[in-house]
Amino acid sequence: MSGKVVSTGVLLLLSLAAPALRGAAADPPLAAPFDLPTSTGHVVLDSLRTKVVLVDFWASWCAPCRQSFPWMSTMAERYGPRGLVVVAINLDKQRWQAERFLRELAPPFLVAFDPAGKTATAFDVRAMPSSYLINRSGQLVFAHRGFDPKDTNAFESRIAEEVLK
Amino acid sequence: MKRVLRLSLALALPLLAGGCATVRPWDRDLLAEKEMSFNPCPMLHAIDEHVYFSKEASMGGQDASGGGCGCN
Numbered sequence: 097m098s099g100k101v102v103s104t105g106v107l108l109l110l111s112l113a114a115p116a117l118r119g120a121a122a123d124p125p126l127a128a129p130f131d132l133p134t135s136t137g138h139v140v141l142d143s144l145r146t147k148v149v150l151v152d153f154w155a156s157w158c159a160p161c162r163q164s165f166p167w168m169s170t171m172a173e174r175y176g177p178r179g180l181v182v183v184a185i186n187l188d189k190q191r192w193q194a195e196r197f198l199r200e201l202a203p204p205f206l207v208a209f210d211p212a213g214k215t216a217t218a219f220d221v222r223a224m225p226s227s228y229l230i231n232r233s234g235q236l237v238f239a240h241r242g243f244d245p246k247d248t249n250a251f252e253s254r255i256a257e258e259v260l261k
Numbered sequence: 262m263k264r265v266l267r268l269s270l271a272l273a274l275p276l277l278a279g280g281c282a283t284v285r286p287w288d289r290d291l292l293a294e295k296e297m298s299f300n301p302c303p304m305l306h307a308i309d310e311h312v313y314f315s316k317e318a319s320m321g322g323q324d325a326s327g328g329g330c331g332c333n
Contacts, residue, residue: 153287158290213288221286223286
C-alpha cells in the first residue's frame with residue numbers, strides 16, 4: 097500500500113518536473129500572434145517578423161507603467177533605426193482612459209488596444225506592466241515583470257543583443 | 262454519523278473553493294473602483310446611521326460613541 101503511494105508520488109513529481117527539463121533544452125517558444133487595433137489602423141505581430149519587437153502591456157491606472165513610458169520612448173528612438181519596434185498594448189476597459197494618458201505622454205511608439213485582455217491572457221501576463229522581447233524569428237526570448245529603473249540596464253543590453261544579431 | 266460528516270465536508274469544500282477567484286492583473290483597476298470599497302459613500306452612510314439610531318432610540322448602537330440616553 098505505502099509502496100504504491102510512494103511510487104505514485106514520485107511519478108507525480110516527475111511529471112511536474114518534466115516541463116522544466118524540456119524548457120532547458122528546446123528553442124525559445126514562438127510568441128502568441130496578435131492582430132490589434134491602434135489609433136490609426138492595426139498592428140499584426142506576424143508582419144513584424146523581420147524586426148525585434150518589444151511588447152509591453154500597460155494600463156492608465158498603473159503607476160509603474162507611467163514610469164516605463166519615457167524609458168520605452170528612449171529605446172524606440174535608440175534602437176528603432178536598427179530594427180526595434182515597440183508595441184505597447186493597452187488593457188484599459190475604457191478607451192478614453194487610455195487616450196487621456198496618451199495625450200499626456202505622447203509616446204513615439206505604436207500603441208495597440210486590447211480592452212478584453214485576450215492578448216494578455218495569451219502572453220500569460222502576471223503583473224502590470226509586463227514586457228516581452230521577441231526576436232526576428234518571432235520567438236519569445238525575454239520576459240520582464242513590472243518596471244524598475246534598476247532593471248533597465250540589463251533589459252537594454254538584452255535588446256541591444258537581439259537588435260545586433 | 263461520521264460518514265455523513267465526512268461526506269458533507271467533502272461537499273462543502275468544493276462549494277467553498279468556488280468563492281476563490283484569481284483577479285487578472287489587468288482587472289485590478291476594477292477592485293480599486295469606488296463602488297468596490299466597503300463604504301463607498303461616507304456621507305450617505307452617516308445620514309443612514311443617524312436615521313437608524315434615531316428610530317431605534319439608542320445612540321451608539323452601531324459604530325458611533327455615546328450612551329443610550331435617547332438625546333439624538
